[in-house]
Amino acid sequence: MEILVCVKRVPDTAENEFVMNSAGNDIERDDLVYSVNEWDNYAVEEAIQIVEKVGGSVTVVTAADADADEILRREMAMGAENGLLLNDDAFVGSDCKGIAHILKGAVGKGNYDLILTGAQADEGSGAVGGMLAAMLDLPYASLVNRVEVGDGKLTVGREIEGGRREINEITLPCVLSIQTGINEPRYVGVRGIRKVASVEIPALGAAELGIDASCVGAKGAAVRKLDYFVPVKGAGAEMLAGSAEEIADKLVEILKTNGGIS
Amino acid sequence: MAQVFAYLTHSNGVLDDAALELATAAKAISSSPATAIVAGHGVDAVAASAASIFEKVIKVDHAALSYPNAEVVRKALVAVIPQGSVVLFAHSTFSMDCAPGLSIKLGASFVADIVGIEGVEGSSLKVVRQELGGEVSTHVDVDISAGSVVAVRPGTFAPDEGKGAQGSVTDRSADLGDLSCERKFIEVQTPEAGDVDITKAEILISIGRGIEDEENIQLAMELKEAIGKGAEVSCSRPIVDAKWLEATRQVGTSGCTVKPKVYLACGISGSFQHMGGIKGGYIVAINKNPNAPIFQVADVGVVANIVEFLPVLTEKIASL
Numbered sequence: 001m002e003i004l005v006c007v008k009r010v011p012d013t014a015e016n017e018f019v020m021n022s023a024g025n026d027i028e029r030d031d032l033v034y035s036v037n038e039w040d041n042y043a044v045e046e047a048i049q050i051v052e053k054v055g056g057s058v059t060v061v062t063a064a065d066a067d068a069d070e071i072l073r074r075e076m077a078m079g080a081e082n083g084l085l086l087n088d089d090a091f092v093g094s095d096c097k098g099i100a101h102i103l104k105g106a107v108g109k110g111n112y113d114l115i116l117t118g119a120q121a122d123e124g125s126g127a128v129g130g131m132l133a134a135m136l137d138l139p140y141a142s143l144v145n146r147v148e149v150g151d152g153k154l155t156v157g158r159e160i161e162g163g164r165r166e167i168n169e170i171t172l173p174c175v176l177s178i179q180t181g182i183n184e185p186r187y188v189g190v191r192g193i194r195k196v197a198s199v200e201i202p203a204l205g206a207a208e209l210g211i212d213a214s215c216v217g218a219k220g221a222a223v224r225k226l227d228y229f230v231p232v233k234g235a236g237a238e239m240l241a242g243s244a245e246e247i248a249d250k251l252v253e254i255l256k257t258n259g260g261i262s
Numbered sequence: 263m264a265q266v267f268a269y270l271t272h273s274n275g276v277l278d279d280a281a282l283e284l285a286t287a288a289k290a291i292s293s294s295p296a297t298a299i300v301a302g303h304g305v306d307a308v309a310a311s312a313a314s315i316f317e318k319v320i321k322v323d324h325a326a327l328s329y330p331n332a333e334v335v336r337k338a339l340v341a342v343i344p345q346g347s348v349v350l351f352a353h354s355t356f357s358m359d360c361a362p363g364l365s366i367k368l369g370a371s372f373v374a375d376i377v378g379i380e381g382v383e384g385s386s387l388k389v390v391r392q393e394l395g396g397e398v399s400t401h402v403d404v405d406i407s408a409g410s411v412v413a414v415r416p417g418t419f420a421p422d423e424g425k426g427a428q429g430s431v432t433d434r435s436a437d438l439g440d441l442s443c444e445r446k447f448i449e450v451q452t453p454e455a456g457d458v459d460i461t462k463a464e465i466l467i468s469i470g471r472g473i474e475d476e477e478n479i480q481l482a483m484e485l486k487e488a489i490g491k492g493a494e495v496s497c498s499r500p501i502v503d504a505k506w507l508e509a510t511r512q513v514g515t516s517g518c519t520v521k522p523k524v525y526l527a528c529g530i531s532g533s534f535q536h537m538g539g540i541k542g543g544y545i546v547a548i549n550k551n552p553n554a555p556i557f558q559v560a561d562v563g564v565v566a567n568i569v570e571f572l573p574v575l576t577e578k579i580a581s582l
């Protein structure tokens with residue numbers, strides 16, 4: 001099975017504190033620590049496990065600037081054979097639909113039986129996979145937390161509310177968005193990364209991908225971010241101050257008053 | 263002004279409460295009445311309840327819609343929604359399945375998980391979204407000149423209690439056309455009940471990714487022991503994904519819904535999917551990041567490293 005996995009380089013929420021830039025139109029991105037979108041790691045692991053079972057190969061692709069090379073290599077160190085960077089000045093400012101459009105160009109360059117995305121990324125749209133599938137006229141299932149390979153089709157479990165699972169049969173080729181918890185993504189060590197350090201990663205632009213530049217980038221975007229701000233919601237929590245001991249004393253009182261402990 | 267539609271979900275013959283919130287959202291977009299869409303099989307009662315909220319309801323009834331398979335529903339919606347419309351969904355596992363593809367098929371723009379509507383000016387709809395798990399927000403301009411598909415986060419809008427709309431139901435089932443698709447719904451599986459029932463606990467000590475290490479879960483267990491009766495340990499999703507605790511302990515939209523007296527959120531950032539599972543009670547948040555989104559919704563906050571702080575609290579309670 002030939003599998004394409006779409007991955008995104010995102011700011012790591014565990015490693016960063018976010019501040020606005022001086023113009024207020026973005027967060028300060030220069031010194032951020034980046035990593036692979038959490039969901040995409042599960043998607044890559046799932047692809048590798050499928051290939052380990054039925055053969056084939058895994059390609060990881062991202063639409064981003066050259067800085068994303070490091071995340072492609074990280075996913076290749078997990079076991080993806082090929083990497084693909086989609087990079088062009090014309091892509092800057094793309095909305096979800098623009099990104100899906102760019103990825104569609106990459107799909108056209110290969111012969112994939114299965115295309116995986118993460119269920120969502122840092123911007124929380126959960127949109128790119130479903131859009132890509134619709135553009136390609138391929139069947140789609142989102143939030144997949146189980147995959148079983150059959151003959152020309154897959155049996156997939158979708159996570160729905162309350163931890164329930166919706167089972168579907170879906171014909172190949174298809175697009176799936178992968179939910180966390182579907183597997184346990186393998187660990188990547190420094191040695192693994194070193195092994196793929198010199199593998200060539202082709203970079204493709206709009207022309208190579210056969211993309212009409214007016215459909216992508218800021219020009220093609222129907223969704224535009226105007227500014228960034230830190231949300232203020234209600235009064236927020238009353239913050240307890242003092243030493244750990246003092247705060248613990250206050251919490252004990254709170255537990256007595258509100259939680260009924262004695 | 264574009265015509266506004268609201269796709270209403272329902273289960274077991276009952277309209278989901280989200281319908282009332284979408285009615286409010288629709289009014290924030292247009293002063294002309296919105297049209298609700300109810301799709302399913304044998305959904306007269308659902309359409310009737312929709313008509314008590316919306317002045318106009320479109321009903322599409324077909325055996326292929328017995329279960330809301332997003333791929334089939336999408337085809338049905340393309341058949342009845344005119345190009346250029348604004349289509350509202352409640353942001354959910356269903357909208358994530360259906361709405362992005364629908365926007366492509368309608369040639370419309372798409373914006374998901376909005377937490378506010380600022381207004382419409384000409385063909386520009388201004389909305390508010392969050393990114394990075396709620397750490398930052400953005401104002402977003404959505405071009406609706408070719409229509410738009412908009413998914414609204416549950417809880418964003420107050421339910422429209424106006425009721426008594428006495429709307430009319432139009433049956434558009436005859437317009438459906440071919441609903442065949444390459445994804446077939448088989449069944450819904452319900453998770454097995456576990457040994458612990460966090461929904462009955464009065465005090466939940468809930469741990470998130472901030473617990474850092476599997477070994478540290480012990481710290482939460484010790485606090486639970488110190489409190490004794492009524493206390494239980496619950497968690498956020500990454501803890502279950504890492505298999506450090508069983509799925510039955512997960513709080514959130516894809517886990518359990520809880521209503522303890524006190525909810526002690528330890529090292530949890532406060533994503534809406536997590537908070538969506540907490541339906542009441544006094545929320546105490548302990549987090550090392552003073553800007554953690556959970557401090558916007560908690561009653562009381564403590565900025566601390568939980569690995570150091572939990573033992574101090576356990577000690578205090580044990581010595582009562």
Ligand SMILES: Cc1cc2nc3c(=O)[nH]c(=O)nc-3n(C[C@H](O)[C@H](O)[C@H](O)COP(=O)(O)OP(=O)(O)OC[C@H]3O[C@@H](n4cnc5c(N)ncnc54)[C@H](O)[C@@H]3O)c2cc1C
Nearest residue numbers: 006063093094095096117118120121123124125126127128
């Ligand atoms: C310089 C810059 C300018 C931007 N300007 C705009 C703008 O004007 N308007 C706007 O709406 N957005 C803009 N964006 C955001 C960008 O378009 C987002 O990456 C896109 O909207 C997807 O965001 P998401 O996290 O919500 O994706 P989701 O739909 O939540 O992602 C789901 C999955 O899709 C795949 N995926 C997502 N993005 C990529 C990618 N880049 N490469 C490969 N796979 C991917 C991954 O598998 C991911 O798990 C800009 C980004 C940059 C870097």
Ligand SMILES: Cc1cc2nc3c(=O)[nH]c(=O)nc-3n(C[C@H](O)[C@H](O)[C@H](O)COP(=O)(O)OP(=O)(O)OC[C@H]3O[C@@H](n4cnc5c(N)ncnc54)[C@H](O)[C@@H]3O)c2cc1C
Nearest residue numbers: 470471472498499514515516517529531536550551567568
């Ligand atoms: C469809 C869908 C359904 C979902 N359903 C659920 C659900 O049911 N339940 C759920 O929980 N999530 C759910 N999620 C995931 C959700 O989006 C978040 O990713 C998740 O809730 C984050 O968990 P967290 O707060 O533990 O981790 P993070 O967001 O990583 O936050 C960890 C927090 O710990 C703090 N921290 C780190 N170290 C320490 C320390 N030593 N001391 C104190 N604080 C520390 C950090 O500052 C941070 O705020 C769902 C996602 C999707 C897409």
